[in-house]
Amino acid sequence: MAIDTIDKTAKQIVLTVQDYSLFAHRAVMNLFRPPRYWVDFLIQCDIIGVGSTSIVLLSGFFTGGVLALQSASTLSEFGASNLTGRFVSLTMIRELGPVLTGVMVSGRNASSMASELGSMIVTEQIDAMRALGVDPMRKLVTPRIFACVSMLLFLTILADFFGILGGAFVTVFMNHQDGLQYFSTAWEALRYPDIVQGLVKPLFSGFIIASVGCFYGLRTTGGTEGVGRSTIQAVVFSSVLIIVADFLLTQILLSLLSRL
Amino acid sequence: MTAPDPATGAAPASKLPGHAAAAVEPTPAVAFQNVSIAFDGPPVLQDVTFTVGPTETRILLGPAGVGKSVLLKLTNGLLQPDHGSIRLFGEEISRMSEEALFPLRVRTGIVFQEGALFDSLTVRDNIAYQLIQQNVPDDVIDARVHEALRFVELDQTFSLFPGSLSGGMKRRVAIARALIRQPELVLYDSPTGGLDPITSTTIIELVMKQRDFYRTPSILVTHRLQDAFTLCTHRFDSELGHMVPLPKGQADPNTTFLMLEEGRLIFDGSLHEIVKTDNKFVREFLL
Numbered sequence: 001m002a003i004d005t006i007d008k009t010a011k012q013i014v015l016t017v018q019d020y021s022l023f024a025h026r027a028v029m030n031l032f033r034p035p036r037y038w039v040d041f042l043i044q045c046d047i048i049g050v051g052s053t054s055i056v057l058l059s060g061f062f063t064g065g066v067l068a069l070q071s072a073s074t075l076s077e078f079g080a081s082n083l084t085g086r087f088v089s090l091t092m093i094r095e096l097g098p099v100l101t102g103v104m105v106s107g108r109n110a111s112s113m114a115s116e117l118g119s120m121i122v123t124e125q126i127d128a129m130r131a132l133g134v135d136p137m138r139k140l141v142t143p144r145i146f147a148c149v150s151m152l153l154f155l156t157i158l159a160d161f162f163g164i165l166g167g168a169f170v171t172v173f174m175n176h177q178d179g180l181q182y183f184s185t186a187w188e189a190l191r192y193p194d195i196v197q198g199l200v201k202p203l204f205s206g207f208i209i210a211s212v213g214c215f216y217g218l219r220t221t222g223g224t225e226g227v228g229r230s231t232i233q234a235v236v237f238s239s240v241l242i243i244v245a246d247f248l249l250t251q252i253l254l255s256l257l258s259r260l
Numbered sequence: 261m262t263a264p265d266p267a268t269g270a271a272p273a274s275k276l277p278g279h280a281a282a283a284v285e286p287t288p289a290v291a292f293q294n295v296s297i298a299f300d301g302p303p304v305l306q307d308v309t310f311t312v313g314p315t316e317t318r319i320l321l322g323p324a325g326v327g328k329s330v331l332l333k334l335t336n337g338l339l340q341p342d343h344g345s346i347r348l349f350g351e352e353i354s355r356m357s358e359e360a361l362f363p364l365r366v367r368t369g370i371v372f373q374e375g376a377l378f379d380s381l382t383v384r385d386n387i388a389y390q391l392i393q394q395n396v397p398d399d400v401i402d403a404r405v406h407e408a409l410r411f412v413e414l415d416q417t418f419s420l421f422p423g424s425l426s427g428g429m430k431r432r433v434a435i436a437r438a439l440i441r442q443p444e445l446v447l448y449d450s451p452t453g454g455l456d457p458i459t460s461t462t463i464i465e466l467v468m469k470q471r472d473f474y475r476t477p478s479i480l481v482t483h484r485l486q487d488a489f490t491l492c493t494h495r496f497d498s499e500l501g502h503m504v505p506l507p508k509g510q511a512d513p514n515t516t517f518l519m520l521e522e523g524r525l526i527f528d529g530s531l532h533e534i535v536k537t538d539n540k541f542v543r544e545f546l547l
Contacts, residue, residue, distance in 0.1 A: 035393075124376035127338050132390050132437075133366035135358065 019219075023141075024211050030135075030142040040143040047112075048144075048210075049151030052105050053158065059104050060159035063096055064088055064166030072175045081177065085186035088167035093190065093198040095250075097160035102205030102242040105152060107235055110213035113144055114234035117217025118227035126218070136218070145210040152206030153199060160198060193257035201249055205242045212238040286314045287350040289445045289477040290335055295344035295354075297330060304330050306523045307344070312445070315475045315514050317467075319488045321527075321545065322520035328481040329373065331520070332447050335479060336368045337361040349444065366390065369438030370447040375430035377422040377437070383409070384418050387437045408436040412466055428459035435466055446470060446478040452487050464490050465503050471515070472496040485546065491515050492531040519545070 030036075071087045117140060120126045126136050164186055172179040216234040220226045288311040295308045304327040312318050320328050333339040334346060337353045346354045348364055356364075377386050385392065387408050388401045409415045412432040422430055431451050438446060448467060452460035464487045470476055472495050482488055492511045494503040506512065511531040519527035519534075521541050527534060534542060 123374065123379075124372045125378055127333070128370070128372055128376035128378070129389075130338055130358075131336060131365055131368070131370045132393075133362045134389070134393055135362065 020211075020215055023215050023218075024207075026137055027141045027145050027211060027214070030138045031146060035138060037139055037143050040139060041147050044143050044147030045151055048105065048109050048148050049154060052108055052151070052155055055104050055108060056101050056155045056159045057162045059100055060092070060097065060162035061166035061169075063100055064092055064163030064168075065170045066166075067091055067096070067163070068167035068170035068175070072171070072177075081175075082181055083185055084167065084171050084175070084177065085164075085182035085184070086189035089164050089186035090189055090194060092163035092167075093160045094194050095246075097163055098156050098198055098201035098205060099242065099246050101152060101156045101159045101202060102209065102246075103239050105148070105155060105205075106209045106213075106238040106242060109148065110209045110234040110238040111231045113210060113213030114217040114220075114230045115227055117214055118220035118230040121218060121220045122223050122227060141211075141214045141218070144214055145207060148210035149203055149206035152202040152209070156198065156202040193253075196257060197250070197253045200253060201246060204245050204249060208241045208245060209238050212241065288313055288347070289316075289349060290479070291345075291347040292331075292334075293345040293347075295334065295341045295346060297327075297334065297339065297341045303342075303523050305334070305341075305520075308520075308523075308525045310518055310525060310528055312477050312479060313514070314477055317471050317478045317480065317491065317512075317515045318518050319491060319515065320479055320481045320518045320520065321483065321485070321488060323483065323545070326520045327523050328520060329449050332370070332449050332479060332481055335445075335447055336365050336370060366441070367443060368445045368447060369441070369443035371431065371434045371438045371449060371451050373449045373453060375422070375427075375434040377430055377433060379422050381421075382418075383414075383420050383422065383425070383433050386422065386433060387440055389437065390441055404440055405436075408440040409433075411439065411469070412436045413462075428455050428462070431455065431459075431463055432466065435463070439470060442474065443476065446476050448478060448480040448482075450481050450483070452482065452484055457486075460484065460487060461490070465496065467491065468494060468503050469496045469498075471512075473498060488517070489531070 067088045068084050072081055072084050075081045075083055075087065117126070120129075120140075129136050129139065167186075168179055168182050171177045171182045213234045216230040216237070220230045222229070290312040292308050292310050295305060296303055297305050308331065310318070320331065322328050330339060334341055336348065337346075337356060337358075341354050344354065345352060349367060351364060353361060353364065377383075378389070381389070384402070384405050387405045388396075391401050391404065405418065406415060409418060412435055414429060414432050414436070417425060417429060417433065422433070425433065435448075435451065451463050451467065455463065467478070467480060468491060471478065471491075480488075480491070490503075492515045494505050495512065496502075497504045513530075516530050517527060517534045518525060519542055526539060527537060527542050529537070535546070537543065
């Protein structure tokens with residue numbers, strides 16, 4: 001009995017991975033064939049990019065502040081409290097900026113995509129769209145994926161910037177250190193490989209957020225309860241995948257960039 | 261229509277070589293041949309075979325959950341069968357790719373059970389959905405939407421959102437959306453389900469108007485016998501602007517019945533045949 005359950009679950013997982021791979025492949029390939037829905041792309045850029053700006057700025061600012069608070073006491077034990085700026089900028093740009101932005105945007109947008117598309121499935125709007133001769137993959141999924149990828153890049157840059165500002169705020173007004181020194185160490189520590197690393201990660205996170213959100217939305221079954229289930233799955237899987245992808249990318253990018 | 265003679269097993273005359281009728285034999289709008297489908301369980305439809313002629317209206321009867329909506333979705337390729345063949349406008353669609361199906365679907369109109377209107381779009385944008393995707397100019401779209409809304413007598417709803425419409429109004433907007441491009445086949449999925457008798461009659465009158473005015477072939481799913489019999493025993497009088505009964509004892513020859521029981525097609529025939537049938541299930545359903 002237990003073996004049967006394990007067998008069934010394993011097959012289900014393999015099937016889901018296969019379906020997701022085919023889904024993601026179709027969504028990407030649609031970009032290279034007409035029709036392309038540029039208006040929908042711009043609308044999604046507004047919803048994902050502009051709509052997520054406030055949460056990304058706030059989380060970035062306070063994360064930078066917390067980093068400065070936590071690091072200052074440890075660094076001062078080694079007489080290196082002047083390196084707070086370096087610590088904050090490197091951590092934000094390499095790691096926390098991309099990951100935090102990804103997780104925040106995932107919570108907001110993967111859930112909204114899954115619930116929106118899920119509701120369209122249960123009310124037969126997706127079938128109606130297909131019956132009217134419009135491909136939901138092209139009209140709904142591809143614009144969301146590419147809007148999310150492009151917007152996450154800019155949101156990550158904003159999160160990095162506001163994280164460094166948050167660190168500066170704590171350093172100057174709470175730790176009473178020199179602001180100029182904070183910014184000069186933050187600037188001097190940065191190398192191109194750090195920036196490349198910080199800007200490659202959001203491209204993958206953006207793809208994961210939108211593709212997982214749309215994938216679970218379009219697989220919705222079981223009415224309104226099913227919509228809730230899809231929403232939860234979309235947020236959980238996209239958040240976990242962002243962190244797993246971050247780990248793998250860090251490993252790959254560190255080995256690639258160390259050769260430069 | 262093209263089945264072998266049951267007595268002799270011979271091919272129908274129209275199919276014999278050199279027969280003049282072979283050249284004028286019209287292609288059915290829809291032809292199902294031994295179609296079966298299942299979803300993680302027992303078959304929903306089994307060995308279903310029927311055709312819809314070029315000006316024919318088929319009324320699909322059957323209790324809830326018998327596979328009527330599935331059959332309708334199979335007709336325009338929204339679902340694909342496990343076995344059998346489905347021909348839409350003469351083209352085999354049972355194994356056709358989604359991309360190849362789009363041009364065929366555009367030639368059909370479908371009215372879903374609950375309307376399936378896009379709730380974030382206005383009535384105008386819902387009805388004109390296909391035209392907007394084809395970048396038709398706005399003034400042309402507005403004119404055609406007004407025309408479609410006049411057909412369903414809802415011209416005042418042009419700029420409203422579906423959320424502010426009643427159930428009956430939503431169905432009528434869905435009918436307008438299905439008919440705006442003058443489809444070559446219309447599929448109605450329980451268009452009167454859950455509506456009051458007066459609104460149901462209005463909807464059936466619209467279906468009849470489309471049947472008698474444009475002669476469009478259609479499949480109408482319903483479990484309301486009253487609607488089915490009204491369609492058979494009335495015609496739309498375009499001069500009077502409403503439906504009128506046919507002379508007593510007459511029925512529309514192009515409106516015929518199909519009946520499903522547990523996924524199998526158990527009846528295919530006219531009004532006179534269905535009321536005289538010996539099939540126990542059909543008789544119980546009619547009572």
